[in-house]
Amino acid sequence: MNALVFLIPIALGLGALGLAAFLWSLKSGQYDDLEGASWRILDDD
Numbered sequence: 001m002n003a004l005v006f007l008i009p010i011a012l013g014l015g016a017l018g019l020a021a022f023l024w025s026l027k028s029g030q031y032d033d034l035e036g037a038s039w040r041i042l043d044d045d
Contacts, residue, residue, distance in 0.1 A: 025031070
């Protein structure tokens, strides 16, 4: 039972960190042009 006192806040902290990283990636435009990346790999410059 004492382990839960440490593990639950750690799990919540890691979840919040993951959510913050995901929201940062949305805000910085990481997912804006998903179609363009697939066409750029096929382009033979």
